[in-house]
Amino acid sequence: MTRLGDLFDQRLEVVNLGLESFASTLRQVGAPTVHVDWTPPLEVESNARGVVRANSERIAAANARALARILAGMPQLVGMGLARDVIPGLTEDTLLHAGPPISWERMCGPMRGAVVGALLYEGRSRTQQEAERLAASGTIRFAPCHEHAAVGPMAGVVSPSMPVFIVKNAEFGNLAFATMNEGLGKVLRYGAFGEDVVRRLHWMADVLYPVLARALARLGSMDLKNVIAQALHMGDEVHNRNRAATSLFFRLVAPAIARTSSGEDAGSVLEFIHSNDHFFLNLSMAASKATLDAARGIADSSVAVVMARNGTDFGVQLAGTGDAWFTGPAEVPDALYFPGFSKADANPDIGDSAITETNGLGGFAIAASPAIVQFVGGGPADAIRYTTQMYEITAGENTTYQIPGLDFRGTPTGIDVVKVVEKAVLPFIDTGVAHKEPGIGQVGAGVLNAPAQPFVRAYEGLARVLQGGAR
């Protein structure tokens, strides 16, 4: 008897792709049915699909290796240092920025503002005009944070005198770096560069940094993977909500700070951390960076190791395509805007913080964060649906980061660009929104789906590598 004969003895259970009315009929007659919210795959170069399909087993095997390395990552906060001393290749004339490579000419307002602020902070210029001239002169080398094992939120500008956290992936030995979070309002990462901004940066270098560095030295190291896993159980997704993780961080460092710093410094530092719900964001980003960098250079893998935006372009890097960036225009997020602002004020998406989504956090873990799901314009059930959808485009599930509301299922981890393209399901990213003019700061927060083009190009890029390196 064929399997068709077996079917006659089973209950008919149907997956419906296409006309939804057929699914309604099936539901009406009581047949178990799931309707697929189907969309055509993203369009790619004519032969790319064939090449990818022909190599599907190789890709799957490589992705399994990439995922294993991501899941094995053990990001530990091991200390702090000045950017010039610890970040490889960061010369005195280098400024790091968020996202894929970009020239001064193509930089968006907030990133230009942050560059100006950094040059003022470094004492390289005295005025905005002077800083802009210097930035445009060609003296300053702009480079992506991601190309220097670093990550920066929003504009993500890192200059040589800035103190940075040092995060070590204890499993593989690689390091990642991130600055300390400045708080909300008018801050450098949103392109603000006024006197108060620069003053705060100096305070961070002169007070916050030494206090924290001493405390961390006393602690030895801090297991960021553990902090993040706990925070997910406490309502964070560690991208747009870091309240729980920041509180955990505070609990861990406070005794060490009290033991290693004077009362006034300790008080001001603890106050600063307490008053900034996003203090942990830069650590969750550096932890993600350290984790994902260990999966670089795995031939044939279609797993993304970077998603990052510079406010002009959205860039993707894959485990299997070396240092190549695949880019497309960044989009303006749908967001909830602060009173007095609207979408017309918003800059296109910006920042390296999508490294959290790349690592199975942020928008991918939004079901863990009922307090912020209203940013998606819906309720907790919508958030569950968003996270659930992300399982469709990942290589697997996290073994440490879990979502209580999904019966402690691991978060969707390891974005597989082949799945993104073939299912036309784009990664879901939580984000803050910067004003498009420099110096104004944050104007809202929201969510967005990554643009399609970088993923299409990454898919095509992988196909070219697979074809060129046919073994």
Place this chain on the structure above:
Amino acid sequence: MVVASAGTLAGHIKKGAYFDSVTLMTIGRHVQGLPGVLDAAVVMGTPENRAILAASGLLLPEFEQARDTDLLIALKLAEAGRVETVLAEIDQQFQLARSRKTQGAEARPRSLDGALEVLPGANLALISVAGRYAADEARAALERGLHVMLFSDNVPIDQEIALKQLAAERGLLVMGPDCGTAIVNGVPLGFANVVPRGAIGVVAAAGTGLQEVTTLIARGGGGISQALGTGGRDIKAKVGGVSFATALEALADDPHTEVILLIAKPPDPLVAERLSAIVKNVTKPVVTLFLGDRGGAEAGPATLEEAALAALALWRGADLATGLAGLPGRGQDQLAEAERMAARLPASRRYLRGLFSGGTFCAEAQVILAQDTIAAGRGFPLLAPLFSNAPTGATARLDSALVSQAHTVVDLGEDEFTQGRPHPMIDYSLRLRRLAAEAADPEVAVVLLDVVLGYGSHEDPASELAPAIAAARDRVAVVCSVTGTEADPQSRSRTVRQLEAAGAVVAPSNAAACHLAGWIARLQEDRHLGNTEPPAIVHPQENRP
């Protein structure tokens, strides 16, 4: 940023009313969209928020003393009179926010794999995505062990062949491409009617043919074990009848199927040979209708209706002749009815115009009107010349599908009509327009319509057709068939009543409707030609040994 310049500023403090910032932003955004609101802020009274209000020109003096746990509402309105209305609306929004129900939990997977996570026991994929993507989805479904019903059309034939090859290797069935209907384990798929489960199994390479026989069997007191479609191309030489054979063999093995009914347009000769070889080894009765090609088996059924009656007779343990015994008497009645209807028409009105939504019905009409043995006794076809946009047999091709010539039957489900438009079983607008145009043609005697009920079809076709029929009834005869059952969502009897009330004559099957309409046109043509010799009815039944 809005600067305070014009308008009325109004503020409100709610003491100790904590809401999270996102709820507040959501409500703030809603308030900003209300009529007459120039700017608004709904925030908790923290120092930071008060600073933001000050920057936006929305800081009222009474807010100065507010505490973190106080809710501040600042409004800038075009006119002061709207304050109470807007505040009331804000109150309502807060109540809504407090009582918001969890919603949207229903899974919305984005792909087959996502769906299989939700429904791991799925055993069939019903695919109706655009043709160029359909084969990829079907292949994925087969690879995951699912049977496939491929409703989509425009799937390239080489992809169809590859899919059916893969399915055969895995013991799976691919129904389609272009398979509009099936009933599996009693579950209607695509366009399908509500029929009782029973002992008659159907395999059809003709979609509306499957609907016609299953509903006629149901109305005749029988039931359906399985009704499997294959898509019309399956029985072409290139595809080789792979799905047809698989379905037939499965029904042959199925203990719940006592009689098998096969429906198709004439297959490729090699495919026909292959199928008949399988049929020879089937131990249960098999009724075969290759519409328009009886392959010399003159005793076999010639129409969908005869095929259904034959299957019913065999299921009841009777023979085929018993099953068809009622038809000659009905033929006599129909001729009398045709004479009555023709008597109302001027002699100049002599052409038949068939407007079909079902492709199989259009083909069956051609078999009956141009080739049927009813006319054989007269030595020439019932109606000639006959034109169609989907010609079979001796029928000529229409110069344009949009313009009828002499006797014409049109399949409105053909591509030229369905580009960018729903199928005519769903969207009646094209048929209604064509019906009016045909009635206005002074040479047209009768308009022939098929009305297909069931899931997927228009939810109330009579409501569309009745006014158009009423408008046409004084000029032409309107003859309809209604494919459906009482249990269909539209109810066959209710539909028939409405069509009859509008002035149509409703025949019990498409074949009967074709006979009646054909006779009306034949009688009118004879009048027009001055041929007064009464037509002789020779029903195939009477020719049989």
